[in-house]
Amino acid sequence: METDNATPRWLTEDEQCAWRTYLAVNRLLTYQMEKDLQPFGLTMNDYEILVNLSESEDLRMRMSDLATATLQSKSRLSHQITRMENAGLVRRENCESDRRGLYAVLTDEGMATMKKVAPHHVASVRKHYIDLMTPETLASLRATLKPIAEHLRTQRGKP
Amino acid sequence: METDNATPRWLTEDEQCAWRTYLAVNRLLTYQMEKDLQPFGLTMNDYEILVNLSESEDLRMRMSDLATATLQSKSRLSHQITRMENAGLVRRENCESDRRGLYAVLTDEGMATMKKVAPHHVASVRKHYIDLMTPETLASLRATLKPIAEHLRTQRGKP
């Protein structure tokens, strides 16, 4: 009995190049963003959480929702919030309506940090990504990636 | 003395959406690729190293070159290779011309693993990325990302 029953459709030269380029940008960009955030003592994860909270009603979010929004596992988020709590950026607060539940709440200090860091982060995103394309290119890139994101969301179970 | 001397150029709605979509695809895709490789006991990192070695002269590469090629720190690569060595996928070999140097060499088992896994991995890349676009879209995506990769390569110091 064979384990493979067909010749695989290998990637063409172009496809391969496209894929590898994508992977490279992926890593390099992550690296760069992380590096630009470092002087402020934040990681991308930290920043993303601050953003999510700052955009939420009452500057708070349920742990699960935050985990879903940031595509992290519950476990990881829990640790993450603990660290940020120690850093004074967020605090945990009980949920009235569901006694199992907790809110992660943005503290004043967290908000202040957010406001201080945001301009730099945005500048970084521009410098290394957005401003390297024309608006048209960016739009088409977005149009390309959007459905891929949708597709992937349907694929994944809980991380 | 002001720390910020200008109003930052915030992202427009569209730019923001594009950026966030990009980040999302990034994570979701990484997650998915990782997951598809898991049944074979490999990570993306493992796989990438196998690919690099298998495409190299004599199935070997200097540790530094491999680190550069895979955009990892020396330290990380060293640990990584140690793990893969324990798994029998690669072996270290001394370098004649530079006695500080080492080669990471693909073993027969490593090559066999590579051959076994590649079709599945390629299928995964197709399913979750390549085949979700037309060839034209893919080409333009590549054209967009290529210069960004170049830009980022010039930016970074050693990771």
Next chain:
DNA sequence: CACCGATGGTTCGAATTTCAACTTTCTAGG
């Protein structure tokens, strides 16, 4: 109302990653 499977979160241990030494060998300049 009592039970039971699902939900929300945390925690523990193992695996991975990072960061800062550290060792050895090269290379270039005096």
Next chain:
DNA sequence: CCTAGAAAGTTGAAATTCGAACCATCGGTG
């Protein structure tokens, strides 16, 4: 030839991440 620095890799400890196990509460059902 000798030496100071750079380069190649490794190492060990600390931080992060992952996965599974765990505890408590919820919600629906008999």
